Amino acid sequence: MxxxxxxxxxxxxxxxxxxxxxxxxxxxxxxxxxxxxxxxxxxxxxxxxxxxxxxxxxxxxxxxxxxxxxxxxxxxxxxxxxxxxxxxxxxxxxxxxxxxxxxxxxxxxxxxxxxxxxxxxxxxxxxxxxxxxxxxxxxxxxxxxxxxxxxxxxxxxxxxxxxxxxxxxxxxxxxxxxxxxxxxxxxxxLPDKSSWLITKRDSMKFEDKRICQSMLLPVSAQEEFCIKLAEKYQQWEEKEVRWEEFLMEDAQVVLFAYGSVGRIVREAVRQLRAMGIPAGLFRPITLFPFPQKQIENLRYENLKKAVCVEMAIPGQMLEDVQRSVKGKIEVDFYGRGGGMLVTPQEVVQYVKEQWERGV
Known part of the structure; x- marks a missing residue:
């Protein structure tokens, strides 16, 4: 290193x-x-x-x-x-x-x-x-x-x-x-790829050909391939989902954010905690597969407010978060668009105002 x-x-x-x-x-x-x-x-x-x-x-x-x-x-x-x-x-x-x-x-x-x-x-x-x-x-x-x-x-x-x-x-x-x-x-x-590389065919005989293709015939073969892809995606959901929870153990406000915004919101959570507002961050790291089950299994009995924060207007990850909470809590949205950056201070201000109003 x-x-x-x-x-x-x-x-x-x-x-x-x-x-x-x-x-x-x-x-x-x-x-x-x-x-x-x-x-x-x-x-x-x-x-x-x-x-x-x-x-x-x-x-x-x-x-x-x-x-x-x-x-x-x-x-x-x-x-x-x-x-x-x-x-x-x-x-x-x-x-x-x-x-x-x-x-x-x-x-x-x-x-x-x-x-x-x-x-x-x-x-x-x-x-x-x-x-x-x-x-x-x-x-x-x-x-x-x-x-x-x-x-x-x-x-x-x-x-x-x-x-x-x-x-x-x-x-x-x-x-x-x-x-x-x-x-x-x-x-x-590195992994052995000889079973499918076009440079690793056994001979120049036609029956040994290897083709890089995405169209399969007959139609049933294309359907089988779609099923194969679906099974692959299911594997990802079972084995490869990644996420981060920051100060979520006793959180009453959960902020959802990913990527660079996740780093910004982490600082906002620290500032909110310093004010006595029990906030926490849930940050999806893999966006597909999305941590749907992990969001579904949050401690909703403790949560009073949820906000999805993005540098996008309208919200985009917002749709997946709303789907994942399964109606257990209303998910609000705070975003900036057009290249305007979200700052920790404005996230803090937004959450603080909502918290004080009891919204």
């Missing part, structure tokens, strides 16, 4: 290299451009390849080929570029090609701005291209957690043969702080 003082973009890029990523395909777009810039120099140092793609559309399809060729591969982008990747991501899901995609979200809709935001939640969690496919989606709240998440994402991608989306924003990517970086992974220890 080495300790460095670096920004989130560079930290995530270095974590990917350490995890064994040896191909990056991407296209510049603020606020993630420092990531490909760094990797264009770093990857050749470890025998990897950096590809400046013509567009984000091409980036996604390069990952498909690289993955089926046996490489650990990654792209990074922001909201507008992420949306352009939809067709390729759907093909990646349908072909079960492991890879990692980092989305450094920016405000929207459309081109939006370049501020911090949480406005890609619905797209990342529920809208990745045609056919209803899902990716494993995980959202860190600090740069250290982002390093750890990116490093592990390549293992998750290989284990489940899935794209893993690391959902971040400008606030995390542009922040600079001290982090512990993992050592370079020994590539000889």
């Amino acid at each position: 080495s300790r460095k003082f670096i920004d989130g973009n560079v930290a995530m890029a270095e974590a990917a290299v350490a995890a064994g990523c040896r191909l990056f395909a991407g296209f510049p777009i603020t606020p993630q451009s420092p990531m490909p810039e760094y990797l264009s120099d770093r990857l050749p140092q470890v025998g990897g390849s950096f590809i400046q793609a013509e567009s984000e559309v091409v980036s996604a399809n390069i990952l498909l080929g690289a993955s089926y060729g046996g490489l650990r591969c990654m792209t990074s982008t922001s909201g507008p570029g992420f949306s352009l990747m939809a067709e390729g991501i759907s093909f990646i899901i349908g072909s079960e090609a492991p890879c990692v995609l980092i989305d450094v979200a920016r405000p929207g809709p459309g081109m939006g701005g370049i501020g911090g935001c949480s406005q890609d939640y619905l797209y990342a969690v529920k809208g990745l291209g045609a056919g209803g496919g899902r990716a494993f989606v995980i959202s860190p709240s600090t740069i250290q957690e982002a390093v750890d998440v990116v490093y592990e994402s390549f293992d998750l991608a290989d284990q489940y043969r899935t794209p893993v989306v690391v959902l971040t924003d400008k606030l995390l990517a542009a922040t600079t702080e001290a982090v512990e970086l993992p050592p370079l992974r020994d590539l000889s220890t």
Whole structure:
């Protein structure tokens, strides 16, 4: 492990290299451009390849080929570029090609701005291209957690043969702080993929062919594949759900937040506690699979108020939180949009006013 003082973009890029990523395909777009810039120099140092793609559309399809060729591969982008990747991501899901995609979200809709935001939640969690496919989606709240998440994402991608989306924003990517970086992974220890790589066919005979495809015939085969994906998602819900609870043991006010906002709300909880308001934080770390059961099983007999805090208007994770509480408590919403940052002080003020009014 080495300790460095670096920004989130560079930290995530270095974590990917350490995890064994040896191909990056991407296209510049603020606020993630420092990531490909760094990797264009770093990857050749470890025998990897950096590809400046013509567009984000091409980036996604390069990952498909690289993955089926046996490489650990990654792209990074922001909201507008992420949306352009939809067709390729759907093909990646349908072909079960492991890879990692980092989305450094920016405000929207459309081109939006370049501020911090949480406005890609619905797209990342529920809208990745045609056919209803899902990716494993995980959202860190600090740069250290982002390093750890990116490093592990390549293992998750290989284990489940899935794209893993690391959902971040400008606030995390542009922040600079001290982090512990993992050592370079020994590539000889990576999982064996010879059973499905197109480069590992037994012979050149037609019957030994291996095809990277997402359309299966007859129709019954396509249905069987959809069932296979559903079973995979069920596995995630049973084995891979991650979340954090902060000061929830005696909380009477629960604040739900994810990603960078989770870090902000953690400070708000501390300030509320100092005022005598028993607040706590529930932070989903995996957004798909979502910690639905964990939210459902909170101590609702103790809770008097619930608030979902996001840097998005209208709320996006709000829908999943409301679904998860199953009507046991009303979930209020506090959000900022368009790149305006949520601050601990305004969250404290909102909760304090509601608490004093007994709402």
